[in-house]
Amino acid sequence: MLHLVLADSELEQVPAEIATHKVIRYLARKRGRKPTELILNSSRHHPAMRKLPQAERRGRPDIAHFALLQALDSPANLVGELRVYVHTRHNRVIRVDPRTRLPRAYERFEGLMEQLFLTGAVPPDNPLLLLEAKTLEQLVQEIAPDRVVAMAERGKRKKLAELFTRADSNVCVVIGGFSHGDFLSPVNRIADELVSLFPQPLTAPLVVSRVLSAYEQAKGIL
Amino acid sequence: MLHLVLADSELEQVPAEIATHKVIRYLARKRGRKPTELILNSSRHHPAMRKLPQAERRGRPDIAHFALLQALDSPANLVGELRVYVHTRHNRVIRVDPRTRLPRAYERFEGLMEQLFLTGAVPPDNPLLLLEAKTLEQLVQEIAPDRVVAMAERGKRKKLAELFTRADSNVCVVIGGFSHGDFLSPVNRIADELVSLFPQPLTAPLVVSRVLSAYEQAKGIL
Numbered sequence: 001m002l003h004l005v006l007a008d009s010e011l012e013q014v015p016a017e018i019a020t021h022k023v024i025r026y027l028a029r030k031r032g033r034k035p036t037e038l039i040l041n042s043s044r045h046h047p048a049m050r051k052l053p054q055a056e057r058r059g060r061p062d063i064a065h066f067a068l069l070q071a072l073d074s075p076a077n078l079v080g081e082l083r084v085y086v087h088t089r090h091n092r093v094i095r096v097d098p099r100t101r102l103p104r105a106y107e108r109f110e111g112l113m114e115q116l117f118l119t120g121a122v123p124p125d126n127p128l129l130l131l132e133a134k135t136l137e138q139l140v141q142e143i144a145p146d147r148v149v150a151m152a153e154r155g156k157r158k159k160l161a162e163l164f165t166r167a168d169s170n171v172c173v174v175i176g177g178f179s180h181g182d183f184l185s186p187v188n189r190i191a192d193e194l195v196s197l198f199p200q201p202l203t204a205p206l207v208v209s210r211v212l213s214a215y216e217q218a219k220g221i222l
Numbered sequence: 223m224l225h226l227v228l229a230d231s232e233l234e235q236v237p238a239e240i241a242t243h244k245v246i247r248y249l250a251r252k253r254g255r256k257p258t259e260l261i262l263n264s265s266r267h268h269p270a271m272r273k274l275p276q277a278e279r280r281g282r283p284d285i286a287h288f289a290l291l292q293a294l295d296s297p298a299n300l301v302g303e304l305r306v307y308v309h310t311r312h313n314r315v316i317r318v319d320p321r322t323r324l325p326r327a328y329e330r331f332e333g334l335m336e337q338l339f340l341t342g343a344v345p346p347d348n349p350l351l352l353l354e355a356k357t358l359e360q361l362v363q364e365i366a367p368d369r370v371v372a373m374a375e376r377g378k379r380k381k382l383a384e385l386f387t388r389a390d391s392n393v394c395v396v397i398g399g400f401s402h403g404d405f406l407s408p409v410n411r412i413a414d415e416l417v418s419l420f421p422q423p424l425t426a427p428l429v430v431s432r433v434l435s436a437y438e439q440a441k442g443i444l
Binding site for chain 1: 263265266284285288291292295296297300325326327328329330381382383419420422424425427428431432435436438439444
C-alpha cells in the first residue's frame with residue numbers, strides 16, 4: 001500500500017480577519033454563504049488577502065484539486081493500492097475514500113470543499129470525504145508506515161526508479177500541497193528521508209503523478 | 223523531442239444551434255460575450271446541450287486544461303524536450319509555446335480560450351498560443367516524426383517502460399482529449415501503433431502524465 005499525503009496544503013476557509021473586505025462580502029452574498037464559509041482562493045480573493053500573513057502562498061485549492069484527481073484516477077488507486085490524505089495549513093486532514101469520484105469542474109469541487117469544511121463529512125449520508133483535526137505528525141503516526149519519504153527541493157537527489165522497490169508494502173510519501181516556500185510542518189522529524197527528483201522546483205500535482213508512476217512501475221501495475 | 227498531441231479534444235465554442243437556449247443567453251450576458259463566443263462547458267451548459275449530437279462527450283475544456291498543465295509543468299518540458307498541441311473536435315489545432323505559463327484557475331483558462339477562439343492568438347502581442355485550422359492527419363504530417371504512437375483502450379497492451387527507448391529522437395504520441403468513446407479522427411491510419419497501458423480506461427491527463435514519465439525515464443531526465 002502507498003499512503004500519499006499532501007501536506008501543508010493551502011486549502012482553508014476565508015479567515016475572519018479579512019471577512020469584512022468588500023470583495024469577500026460581495027462573493028459571499030453571490031454564493032449565499034457567510035464570508036468565513038468560503039474557500040480561500042487567491043485567484044478571486046487577491047485584493048482582500050494583502051493583510052494576511054504568508055498571503056503569497058495561501059488560497060490555492062486548485063493544487064489539492066489537481067493532485068487529488070491525479071491520485072484518484074491513477075492505476076495504483078484503481079487496483080486498490082493507494083490511500084490519499086490532504087493535510088492543510090490549520091492541521092485539518094481530509095481522508096479520501098479511494099472510490100471517491102471527485103468533480104472535475106473546479107466550481108463543483110469548491111462547493112464540495114465548502115460543505116466539507118462546514119459539516120466535516122460529504123456526502124452527508126455515506127461520506128467519502130471526512131475532515132479531522134490532526135497534525136501531519138499525528139496522521140503519519142496513525143498510518144504507521146514502514147518508511148516515510150518526503151519530497152522536497154532540498155532533499156537528496158534520486159532517480160525516479162530508485163524511489164520504491166518491489167518489496168515496499170507500507171510506505172508513506174509526503175508531498176507539499178503548496179506552491180511556494182517550504183513545509184510548515186516538521187518534515188525533517190517526520191520523514192526517514194527527504195528526496196528531490198529534479199534540480200528545478202516541480203508543482204505538487206506533477207510530483208504526485210511521478211511518485212505514483214514510480215510506485216506503479218515498481219509494483220508491476222503499469 | 224517528444225511531440226504530444228491531445229487529439230479530438232472536446233474544446234469548442236458554443237455551437238450556433240443551441241445559442242438561443244436561455245441558460246446560454248444568461249451566461250453570455252453575465253460574461254459580456256455573444257453566446258457563440260463562450261467555450262462549451264458540460265458542467266454549466268448541460269441543460270442546453272441535450273439537442274446537440276454526441277452531447278454526452280462534448281464540452282470538456284477541463285480535460286485540455288489539466289492535460290496542458292501536466293505537460294507544461296513536466297521535467298521533459300522544462301529541459302526543452304517537449305512540444306504540445308491540442309487538436310479539437312472541429313479540426314482546430316492549438317500550438318502551445320513551451321514557455322507558456324498557463325493559468326491554474328479554471329476561470330482564467332476559460333477566459334484565455336474564449337480570447338484564443340475569437341482572435342486566433344494569445345496574448346495578442348508575442349503570442350504563446352496559436353489557433354490554426356488543421357486536421358490531426360495534417361498536424362502529424364507537419365511534425366514529421368520518426369514514429370507515431372496512439373494511446374487507445376483497444377491498442378496492444380504494453381508496459382510503460384516499453385513505450386520509449388533512449389534512441390527515440392523524434393516521436394509523436396497521440397492521446398485522446400475526450401472522456402467517452404473513441405477517436406473521431408482516423409488514428410488507425412495516422413499511427414504506427416496503438417498502445418494500451420492498462421486494462422481499465424484512464425483519463426487523458428493521467429495518460430499524459432504517464433507517457434511523459436516514461437519518456438523522462440527513457441531519456442534519463444528523471
